[in-house]
Amino acid sequence: MKKMLILIIVAILAVIFVIGAVICNYYSRQNSREDGNGGNGEVIGGQEDSHGCLTGAGYSWNESVGVCIREWELDSEDRRAAEIAIAPLSYYVTVIEVNKKECGGCYNIKLQRNDNREIMEMNLKNWAISSDTNEGSDNNTYTDKTYCTADQRGAEICTMEYAPVCGWFDESIKCIKYPCAQTYSNACAACSNENVAYWTGGECPK
Incomplete structure (x- = not known):
């Protein structure tokens, strides 16, 4: 009788131990996910808000700029640069770093996509987005691509300058052959088309 009672007690304790282990494992996994380090390549930094901002790392959504930032890191000009940099983007991003350059309105801005955590960089020259810049032999900067800004979209009146x-065109336009582009009389006319992502100087290649 005593042996039977001991066996029952041991069995009950074993069941309690197993249940406790399962519960601990469950909460351990939950805490790991909430910390942003759930083993799926996520960036450590805490919970995300509805825009994908890593609140645990100090980032929050700034409605006026339309981006995730650390409020104390950026002054008014940095925020203006960030707002211009994200204008052509169709997804939420986080401003990782803003570096001001020597020339007026020139910045190098490091961004991170909130959906897949891809890092990208945007360059500004004279408060306009530029890409693929390089220094020429005469030390002048030449810009191959100039991205359209929100202010240029839907312009109803452009100069007659040729x-x-x-x-x-952006990704919304599916072209069947190269180039996926169109020649415009000037930059204003090009950027007035909401499907144009950026422009390059001269007529389109044949």
Whole structure:
């Protein structure tokens, strides 16, 4: 009788131990996910808000700029630069770093996509987005791509100046052959088309 009672007690304790282990494992996994380090390559930094901002790392959504930032890191000009940099983007991003350069309105801005944590960099020159910049032999900077800004979208009136540019379409336009672009009389005319992501100087390649 005593042996039977001992066996019952041992069995009950074993069941309690197993249940406790399962519960501990469950909460351990939950805490790991909430810390942003759940083993899936996520960035450590805490919980995300509805925009994907890593609140645990000090980032929050700034409605006026339309991006995740650390409020104390950016002054008014940095925020203006960030707002211009994200204008052509269709997804939420976080401003990781803003570096001001020597020339007026020139910045190098490091961004991170909130959906897949991809790092990207945007360059500004004279408060306009530029890409693929390089220094020429005369030490001048030449810009191959100039991205359209929100202020240029849907412009109803453009000058009659003929300074042809090639307006390259964004991903919403599916082209069947190269180039996926159209020649416009000037940059204003190109960027007035909401489907043009950026322009390059001169007529489009044949």
